[in-house]
Amino acid sequence: MTRITLVEGDITEQQVDAVVNAANSSLLGGGGVDGAIHRRGGPQILEECRRLRASHWGRGLPTGQAVATTAGQLPARWVVHTVGPVYREEEYDERAELLASCYRESLRVAAELGARTVAFPAVSAGVYGWPLEDAARIALATVVAAGPGPVGELAEVRFVLFGAAAYRTFEQVWQGIESEGREGQD
DSSP: OOEEEEEESOGGGOOSSEEEEEEOTTOSOOSHHHHHHHHHHOHHHHHHHHHHHHTTTTTOOOTTOEEEEEOTTSSSSEEEEEEOOOOOGGGHHHHHHHHHHHHHHHHHHHHHHTOSEEEEOOTTSSTTOOOHHHHHHHHHHHHHHHTTTGGGGOSEEEEEESSHHHHHHHHHHHHHHHHHHHHHHO
16 A cells, blocks of 8 residues: 655655656756756756657657656656646646646656655646645545556655645645545445
């Protein structure tokens, strides 16, 4: 059974098999989580991302997809890069499915690598503008729904939230999902 945990902290410091990067489609670094992972991980990550761009992902990684590279100098083995959607209320349904796909595809890639532990940020909840509570609901519900498939092989899926407000929001959403699950078992 996969354990889902929430921690407040820095995703670049997580000792897990795979760290998920909220990347931009270029795969060449950026701001927020993406910039932090590239800076802390060192040039090896960028080198592999450039190779990916020169081969299969010449036009960039599409939104909702995921691909892995080395973790360079991070305390993880791999970085799974995924591109979240920019929030637009008028295109909510389509973009919410793309956000859920980020989590499903990242789990699939991590499982194919043989990862047992995976750390996620709150994909799209930063500069891409996704409302935090809704981002938390989509993230947590998608990971729960993904089991026992690719998630079944994972010992832990960890959500690493930057700041107390993000942590509290994910914690409240997670408590709601857990209580709904308990009610469904009665």
